[in-house]
Amino acid sequence: MNIIKKDILIVLGNGFSxxxxxxxxxxxxxxxxxxxxNGDKVLWPANDEPGFLSQYHCPELWKLGARPNIEKGKAAKLxxxxxxxxxVSASSEHPSINSESTNVYIRAYHELVIYLKYLFIYYNKEITDDDLRKAIDTNWGWTNLFQNLNDNPDVQSVTIxxxxxxxxxxxxxxxxxIKYQMVExxxxxxxxxxxxxxxxxxFRSKKEYDKESFSIKYNRDSLGGSISDLVIDKEVDFNKISNINTMVPPSGESGRYKLVWSNVLRSKVIQCVEVLKEDDDVIFGGLSYCNVDRAEIDGIITALNADVNIKIVNPDTNNTFGAVISSVFEHYIHYIESSTLGGLYK
Known part of the structure; x- marks a missing residue:
């Protein structure tokens, strides 16, 4: 009997982390x-002093009510x-996001994208390799899945x-x-x-900038950049200053922004999706499928072969995303806990 080789696509959202x-x-x-x-704990790169989220460093966010003690719902709404x-500004005829805007929301946007970068650098430092080895050694469902996929000779490719x-x-x-390639x-x-x-x-610009001169720029100058302008540097810290914004903010519709590097990577996603065949597998893990993210996720859904096998990992079995998936794909399974993944592809 001929064994059919499978290609696997895994799409991860915040729920994975x-x-x-x-x-x-x-x-x-x-x-x-x-x-x-934890914004008050994040270091300000110019002097390594805690307090990035503050009236001093992020006055516009502060005006709008961003505080380390703000409630989760209010933070998400802000x-x-x-x-x-x-x-809206990014797709308007005269985008204020492109210039030195006086609007508090546009200026807060520029503070937010830089703040988030250093928040996640701070979080990266807080999780040690020993912490991550604990996930591996205690049979976390996702690490078991990755190991099974890596070891299974009938799985020919895994795109995450x-x-x-x-x-x-x-x-x-x-x-x-487990060896992997960072696409592009x-x-x-x-x-x-x-x-x-x-x-x-x-992701950061090839050229590093003097950390003492670090500041938040309130115009679009730092938002562009092509893939060729960027390098991968997993040794992230507060000392390597990039002049290119390398993150699309949460709820940011990346298609509206002229972020060349992001648009290239989005097109690569669709190319990988379009080559999946009948009986290949797609695993969606921890996606919120909120209103402003739906266009991008829908682009993946509509590009998929209708006969692929869909698996969703999400504690919410009644989520809107699951309803959408079930209306498009017949071969759909929903897992509540990631621990179930460890039993797949053995």
Whole structure:
């Protein structure tokens, strides 16, 4: 009997990182649900002093109510308001986001995108390799899945599309000894490849800038950049200053922004999706499918072969995303916990 080789697509959202943090008992230190919660602990790169989220460094965010002690719901609403304003500005005929705007929401947007980069760099430092080895050694469902996929000779390729800025995925794979290619950054083909269309804390401009001169710029000058202008640097810290914004903010519709590097990576995602065949597998993990993100996720859904096998990992079995998937694909399974993944592809 001929064995059919499978290609696997994994699409990850914030729930993947939340699940990891929960599994290694770091929820108190790493708050991925309220992105302002630990803002006072984040270092200001110019002097390595805690207090990035403050009236001094982020006056516009502060005016709008961003505080380290803000409630999770209010924090999410504030971020949505800021990004919605930026989304509309980015696609308007005279985008205020392109210039030195006096609008508080547009200026807060520029503070937010830089703050988030250094928040996730701070979180990356808070999670040690020993923490991540704990996830591997205690049979976290995702690490078991990655190992099974790597070992299974009938799985010929694994493409991971992650919308997370953190590099927990990359660090885990490194510790497991699983080789991977960062699409558009590396030429050597591997069984595993990773695409990060919303950017990463590990993306930075080739040229490093003097940290003492670090400041938040309130115009679009730092938002562009092509893939060729960027390098991958997993040794992220507060000392390497990039002049290119390498992250699309949460709820940011990347298609509206002229972020050349992001648009290239988004097109690579669709190319990988379109080649999947009948009986190939797609795993969606931890995606929120919120209103402003839907266009991008829908682009993946509509490009897929209708006969692929869909698996969703999400504690919410009644979520809207599941309803949409079930209306398009017949072969659909929903898992509530990531622990179930460890039993696949053995």
């Amino acid at each position: 939340i699940d990891l943090v929960k599994h290694i008992n770091k929820e108190t230190d790493i708050n991925l649900s309220n992105l302002f919660r 971020i949505d308001d800021i990004i919605t304003c930026a989304n 599309v992650t919308y997370n800025y953190d590099i927990f995925l990359e660090r885990v794979l490194d510790l497991m000894g 950054f590396e030429c050597k083909e591997q069984k595993f490849c990773i695409i990060k269309p919303h950017g990463s804390i590990s």
